[in-house]
Amino acid sequence: MGTLKELNISPVGRVEGDLDVKVYMEDGVVTRAHTQAAMFRGFEKIMEGKDPQSGLIVTPRICGICGGSHLYCASSALDTAWKTSLPPNALLLRAIGQGTETIQSIPRWFYAIFATDMANKKFANKPLYAEVVKRFSAYVGTSFQTGVTASGRPVEVYALFGGQWPHSSYMVPGGVMCAPTLKDITRAHAIMNQFRNDWLEKVWLGCSIDRYLQVKSWDDLLAWVDENESQRNSDLGLFVRASLEFGMHKFGQGVGKFIAYGTYLHKDHYQKPTIEGRNKALISRSGYFDGKQYHEFDHLKIKEHVSHTWFETVPAAHPWDQPLPTPVPSQNLLSTDFSGKYSWSKAPRYLEMAAEAGPLARVVINADPSHRFGDHQIYDPLFGDILQKLGPSVFTRALARMHEAPRLFTLINDWLGQIDLDGDFYHKPVEIDGKGFGATEAARGALAHWIEVKDGVIKNYQVMAPTTWNVGPNDDEGKSGPIEAALEGTEIEDPHDPVEVGMVARSFDSCLVCTVHAHDQKSGKELSRFKL
Amino acid sequence: MANVVWLQGGACSGNTMSFLNAQEPTVVELVTDFGINILWHPSIGLEIGEQVTDLLNDCLAGRQQLDILVYEGSIIKGPNNTGTMNFFCDRPMKDWVADLAKVAGYVVAIGDCATWGGIPAVPPNPSESTGMQFHKKEKGGFLGANYKSKGGLPVINIPGCPAHPDWITQILVAISTGRIKDVLIDEFHRPKTFFTDFVQTGCTNAISFAQKVDAHFGKRGGCLFYEVGCRGPMTRASCNRILWNRQSSKTRANHPCLGCTEPGFPHHDLVKGSVFKSLKYLGFLPQDVPSGNSRLGYYMRAGFEKVLGGAEIVLGANREHFETSK
Numbered sequence: 065m066g067t068l069k070e071l072n073i074s075p076v077g078r079v080e081g082d083l084d085v086k087v088y089m090e091d092g093v094v095t096r097a098h099t100q101a102a103m104f105r106g107f108e109k110i111m112e113g114k115d116p117q118s119g120l121i122v123t124p125r126i127c128g129i130c131g132g133s134h135l136y137c138a139s140s141a142l143d144t145a146w147k148t149s150l151p152p153n154a155l156l157l158r159a160i161g162q163g164t165e166t167i168q169s170i171p172r173w174f175y176a177i178f179a180t181d182m183a184n185k186k187f188a189n190k191p192l193y194a195e196v197v198k199r200f201s202a203y204v205g206t207s208f209q210t211g212v213t214a215s216g217r218p219v220e221v222y223a224l225f226g227g228q229w230p231h232s233s234y235m236v237p238g239g240v241m242c243a244p245t246l247k248d249i250t251r252a253h254a255i256m257n258q259f260r261n262d263w264l265e266k267v268w269l270g271c272s273i274d275r276y277l278q279v280k281s282w283d284d285l286l287a288w289v290d291e292n293e294s295q296r297n298s299d300l301g302l303f304v305r306a307s308l309e310f311g312m313h314k315f316g317q318g319v320g321k322f323i324a325y326g327t328y329l330h331k332d333h334y335q336k337p338t339i340e341g342r343n344k345a346l347i348s349r350s351g352y353f354d355g356k357q358y359h360e361f362d363h364l365k366i367k368e369h370v371s372h373t374w375f376e377t378v379p380a381a382h383p384w385d386q387p388l389p390t391p392v393p394s395q396n397l398l399s400t401d402f403s404g405k406y407s408w409s410k411a412p413r414y415l416e417m418a419a420e421a422g423p424l425a426r427v428v429i430n431a432d433p434s435h436r437f438g439d440h441q442i443y444d445p446l447f448g449d450i451l452q453k454l455g456p457s458v459f460t461r462a463l464a465r466m467h468e469a470p471r472l473f474t475l476i477n478d479w480l481g482q483i484d485l486d487g488d489f490y491h492k493p494v495e496i497d498g499k500g501f502g503a504t505e506a507a508r509g510a511l512a513h514w515i516e517v518k519d520g521v522i523k524n525y526q527v528m529a530p531t532t533w534n535v536g537p538n539d540d541e542g543k544s545g546p547i548e549a550a551l552e553g554t555e556i557e558d559p560h561d562p563v564e565v566g567m568v569a570r571s572f573d574s575c576l577v578c579t580v581h582a583h584d585q586k587s588g589k590e591l592s593r594f595k596l
Numbered sequence: 597m598a599n600v601v602w603l604q605g606g607a608c609s610g611n612t613m614s615f616l617n618a619q620e621p622t623v624v625e626l627v628t629d630f631g632i633n634i635l636w637h638p639s640i641g642l643e644i645g646e647q648v649t650d651l652l653n654d655c656l657a658g659r660q661q662l663d664i665l666v667y668e669g670s671i672i673k674g675p676n677n678t679g680t681m682n683f684f685c686d687r688p689m690k691d692w693v694a695d696l697a698k699v700a701g702y703v704v705a706i707g708d709c710a711t712w713g714g715i716p717a718v719p720p721n722p723s724e725s726t727g728m729q730f731h732k733k734e735k736g737g738f739l740g741a742n743y744k745s746k747g748g749l750p751v752i753n754i755p756g757c758p759a760h761p762d763w764i765t766q767i768l769v770a771i772s773t774g775r776i777k778d779v780l781i782d783e784f785h786r787p788k789t790f791f792t793d794f795v796q797t798g799c800t801n802a803i804s805f806a807q808k809v810d811a812h813f814g815k816r817g818g819c820l821f822y823e824v825g826c827r828g829p830m831t832r833a834s835c836n837r838i839l840w841n842r843q844s845s846k847t848r849a850n851h852p853c854l855g856c857t858e859p860g861f862p863h864h865d866l867v868k869g870s871v872f873k874s875l876k877y878l879g880f881l882p883q884d885v886p887s888g889n890s891r892l893g894y895y896m897r898a899g900f901e902k903v904l905g906g907a908e909i910v911l912g913a914n915r916e917h918f919e920t921s922k
Contacts, residue, residue, distance in 0.1 A: 084683075103672070104681040105606050106722025110715065114866040121854065121862055121871060125715050128610020128758060154814075172616065176640055202640075209624045216617040220841045227849035228840035229617070230610045231758055234851050236813060236872065242849045243816045245922050251843070391675065391722070396683045408681075485922040490814025521868050 083535055083574060084397040085547075087565055089556055094565070097544070097551035098402045099535045101409040102394075104374070109388050111525040116142065116495065116517045119525060120233045123513065126527060131230040132165035132222060133506035134527075136327070137513040140502025142237035143337035145517055146495060151488035152331035154239030156479045157225050159328040159347070160252075161235065162504055163476045164218040168229075169507035170469045171263060175200065175211035178462055178570050182306060184563045192306040199299065207267060207299055214263035221252045221476075239490035244483065252480050256473065264469060270298025273470040281449045300466060307459040316458040316568035318550035319418045322425035323533065325361065325503035325510040326350030328475065330440045331482065339363070339501045344437040347475070348505060351429040352414050358432040359415075363501055363512065368528065369411040372404070372537040380413070380540055383514040383526035384499060411536040411545060412528055420546045421509030421533035422572060423465035424456060442471070461571040465507075495520070506530055508573040534572045547572055597631035598663040598772035601655065601696065604638050605682055605689045606716045606725050607669025610758040611707040612639055617841060618761035621769070630769050635660070649685040656695050664771055665700035665745075667693060667728060670709040670716045671738040674724030681723050690738065693728075697739055701747045702771055703728065704754060706764055711753040711785075712737070712859040719865055729753070729785065733859040747776065753785040757856035762838055763790050784859055786832070794887065795828040795853045798836030799845075805829065808902045811850060817920035820852040822882060825874045827855030827863065829886030 084100040107126050111118050119138035124131035136158055143150065179200035187193050199207040219229035225242050226232030234241045260273070269276050271294060279285050289301050296305075307313060326346035329337075333345035343350050343361060350361035367380040375389040392405065400406045411418070419425070424447070431448030447464060454460055497519065503512035509530025516524040536545040544552065547569060556562040604612070616623055623640065626632045634640065635655075636648055654660035671690050672682035679688025697703055705728040708714035712732050716725035727737040729751040735741045737751075744750055754763045767787060770779055780788045796802060801811065804819035811818030820826035828836075828847050835845045835853070846853055852872060855863050863884075864870035875883040885894040909915065 102683045103606065104674075104723055105670075105672070105716045105725070107715070109720060109722045110718045111866070115868045115871040117871040118866040122715055122718075122866070125608050125610065125757060128608040128613045131608075131610065151814075176616070203624055203627055209622070212616065212624065213622055216619070216841070219617065220843045223841035223843040223849075225849060227844055227846035227851040228835075230613050232846065232849075232851060233854070233872075234849060239814055241813045241851045243814050245816065391681065393675065394680050394683070396680075396686045398686055488814060490812075492813070 083569070085551070085565065085569065086397060086400075086402065087551060087562070089559060092556050092559065094551050094554045094556065097548045098406060099409070099537060099545060099547050100397055100400065101407045101535060102397075104391060104394070104408045106389075106391070108525050108527060111522045112388055113521050116145075116515075116520065116522055117236070118522060119513060119515065120236060123527060124231050124233065127529065128230045129169065130165070130506035130508065130511065130529075132161045132226070132232070133504050133511050134513070135233060135235045136162050136504040137502040137511055139235035139237055140329075140337065140504070141500035141513040141515045142493075142502070143500070144339050144502065145498040145500030145515055146237050146493045147498070148238045148337060148493040149491045150335050150337060151239055151491060152335065153483055153487045153489045155329050155331040155334055156483050157240045157242065157244075157489070158235050160476055160479050161222055161226055161232075162327055163472055163479070164222045165229065166505075166507040167259075167469055167472045167476065168215050168218040168222075170215075170465060171211040171268070172215035173507070173573055174462070174466060175205070175208050176202075177573065179303070180205075181563060181567050181570060182310065186557060186563045187310050190306070190309050192302070192309050195302060196306050199302065210263060210267055211299075214259055214267075217255055217259040217262075218476075220255050224248045224252055236490070238493040239488070241490070243489045244485070246485060249480055249483060249485070253477070256476060256480075260473060264473060268299050268466070269470065270294040270296075270301060273473060276470050277474070280445055282446075282453045285446070303466070304463070307462070312459040312462075312567070313454050313457045315554045315564055316461070316550045316571055317456050317553070318420050319544075319546050320355045320456060321414075321417050321419040322353045322428045323361075323414050323419035323421050323510055324348075324350055324425045324429040325363075325505060325512055326426075326429070327503075327505040333438075333440065342503070347440055347442060348426060349429050349432065349436070349441050350503075351432055351435055352419065353425075353428050353432070354415075354417065358429070358435055360435050363503070365415050366528070367413050367416070369413060369539040371540045372406055373410050374405050374408055375410070383512075383528060384516065384524070386524075386526060388524065407535075407537040409532055409536045410528075411539040412533050413539055418536070418539065418543055418545055418549065419533060420456070420572075421530040422461065423468055423507075423509070424461045425509060426505055427464045427467060444471070458567050458571040465573075509533060531574055535574050547574060597633065598701075598768070599633045599635050599661055600637075600664045600666060600768070601635050601652070601662055602637040602666040602668065603684070603689070603692065603696075605667065605669035605684075605693070606672045606709055606723055607707070609639065609668070611668045611764070612637070614758040614761050615764050616640070616761075618765045619842060620762075621765060623765075626765055626768065631772055632768055635662075652685065652692060652696065655699055658699065662696065662699055663701040664768065665696050665703045666706055667703065667710045668706045670713055670723070670725035671728065672716075672723045672725055673738070674722070677724070693738065697743065697745065700745050702749060702776065703739075703745045703751045704767060705729070705751050706754045706759050708755050708757045708856055708861050711755045714757060715862060718862060730859055749776070749781070750785055752779070752781065752787065755784075755786060755791075755857045755859075756833065757854075757861060760790075760833075760835070760838065760840065763787070763834075786857070790834050791832040791857060793832065793834060793837060795831045795833050795835050795845075795847065796886075797834075799828055799847045800836075801847060806901070807905055808898060809905075813850065815850070816922070820847060820850065821886075822874055824852045824872050825870070826852035827858070827884070828853040830884060831855040831858050833857040
């Protein structure tokens with residue numbers, strides 16, 4: 065038969081739904097790839113005709129990993145539709161919720177999802193392999209339990225203000241539900257400090273946050289690694305050295321275009337929420353980078369294509385102008401015709417181009433020297449430099465995610481310090497009809513909601529997740545989605561254990577369980593099948 | 597020692613995320629100290645050296661003992677009962693579940709989607725979702741009202757959106773340490789140990805509830821029942837006894853309880869006026885009254901308390917119970 069089956073020894077699949085990938089290879093190189101999202105629930109359809117605030121309860125349940133991010137979008141979309149006013153405290157507490165959810169995800173993703181791949185036998189002949197296995201192996205790795213346990217701490221802060229994580233609905237149009245007291249703030253500071261002391265500085269950086277934040281270029285980072293034993297042997301030091309030794313900077317390039325909606329609306333710049341005023345109010349910036357130039361972000365330049373999606377075909381359109389989706393029959397991977405419809409994911413495009421969303425997109429946009437609307441917005445040149453010197457890759461993507469932790473820690477601490485216990489937390493809004501747009505950066509990238517309220521109920525609700533950007537199928541012109549593109553050109557050392565494919569998919573944190581079917585391009589014979 | 601297969605259907609992974617927050621024991625301790633052998637889990641499965649399809653087939657053929665099947669997410673039956681809106685290992689997920697349920701020692705449904713359909717099953721239910729053994733309040737669901745696992749129990753339901761990590765880990769530990777006989781289940785198949793008390797038990801606003809002092813968003817103190825639809829008095833769960841993320845609970849953070857451990861969540865199917873507002877008759881009589889009360893009885897008691905409370909203020913009574921401070 066020539067059909068070999070083998071389970072990827074990596075213990076991690078990807079959470080939330082199933083993603084199947086079909087990969088064609090020629091002489092050990094991936095020539096074509098198709099991603100297939102294999103599960104449909106129809107959340108947008110469920111909200112049609114319902115209470116306008118339904119999104120506050122329903123959308124966090126789209127994704128248990130990014131629930132706080134969905135809530136940030138759902139409340140913002142209603143803020144713009146209802147023309148609310150937001151007290152500074154509410155903006156701070158929403159940013160803290162978004163920030164703690166994201167910083168939770170950083171060690172959880174790195175240890176539970178990503179780094180276990182580095183312990184794959186593919187790298188067994190590398191000098192640093194033994195140390196990587198010792199630290200990053202699932203369950204038994206010395207850093208695994210520390211990192212996974214530490215990841216639960218920041219969401220304790222989320223729970224102080226939202227009641228619980230995941231699945232709170234504490235952000236509401238006009239502000240937040242809670243009115244914290246002094247002990248909530250002091251406790252939050254203490255929990256975050258423990259997170260820093262137990263993992264971020266001690267295990268991850270091997271230095272102070274302040275020292276790390278002085279890194280501004282790729283050369284700075286390499287010099288930082290070699291500066292002393294503590295930094296060299298920290299998990300970050302080991303990750304950088306091992307990644308370069310293992311060649312993780314040489315594959316998984318992708319489309320080379322990046323989109324970020326930005327997040328953390330500043331307490332002083334978004335008290336009158338409008339769609340037009342959003343870009344200027346962000347702390348972590350929005351933008352689009354086409355590979356050469358930076359562009360200011362405009363949500364009206366987004367369209368979604370469905371010609372390869374298991375929905376009735378309609379012309380590519382902006383979310384406000386799309387009908388709610390009507391499903392059509394789907395197939396499993398083996399019986400799918402990839403020239404037709406082949407995924408439950410839509411294919412979003414910005415200015416008609418596929419773009420990568422995620423931490424790498426964020427740090428690339430935050431390196432833009434122009435399009436900065438004030439000192440409240442982040443400027444960090446590091447990844448502008450890294451993109452020029454290394455380009456996008458599995459390593460660059462993972463490094464970008466980890467790079468966010470120290471700055472985010474500092475921001476969360478600042479925001480906690482700025483809460484005014486005598487100030488307002490909520491301004492009761494007037495419920496009116498209208499259209500709204502709310503967006504954020506979930507841990508894994510750009511997330512947005514579009515709402516239309518008519519006759520006091522939801523007429524249209526459209527959600528576009530970062531995973532939609534990244535795992536989306538071909539568009540109307542047959543152009544690949546970002547993960548499809550990132551897989552193309554990847555060299556597979558052992559076609560019976562294509563760990564490279566898994567690493568590419570996981571570097572996007574695609575939030576889905578992946579089945580990879582590897583096919584030989586000439587014979588079309590199935591070579592191997594894997595769970596990632 | 598217990599072999600566990602954990603599958604996700606129409607899921608958001610929220611129960612997995614909640615599970616990863618577990619502290620006593622942590623997920624790692626569950627594996628290393630309590631002999632929970634996770635044969636497969638979509639995000640944290642151990643190395644198994646075989647392809648997942650082979651593993652599942654081994655379980656079905658009896659080559660691999662399956663002690664506990666944990667299922668997260670709704671059973672997706674659509675379209676037209678084919679289940680093809682949710683493929684897993686080349687088959688509709690519902691077909692895997694039907695087969696695995698026949699060989700599993702115990703079946704545990706985690707979260708509202710798995711227990712009674714959850715949000716995906718809200719009308720018009722586009723994916724034809726249902727729960728393992730209930731559809732909303734109605735017994736039956738996917739496996740049927742008479743289903744029992746090899747261990748002799750129906751599906752053990754751990755509801756919640758998401759379920760609290762303790763509810764998950766402690767049921768797994770109870771099974772693996774041979775204490776399953778101590779797990780008593782109620783009419784909705786929930787372990788009574790977690791789902792006998794109401795969310796109101798331990799709520800820090802209980803005095804405000806008793807004396808009818810209302811809370812509002814963005815304010816400290818008061819009870820969320822009358823104005824913003826809190827379901828704490830009619831929802832069975834231990835949220836205010838064991839707290840969430842070791843810190844707080846919805847009602848302690850001035851967030852109304854959504855009643856997510858009771859079948860039917862989201863209640864009233866999100867109709868206009870039901871989200872963060874108490875549905876009322878005539879504009880002032882709450883449609884949902886606390887468990888153990890008749891409507892009329894509750895209206896009379898509550899009205900009496902409100903009138904008396906107002907009178908006491910006029911008479912200059914000391915109301916310091918309700919003072920709040922930053």
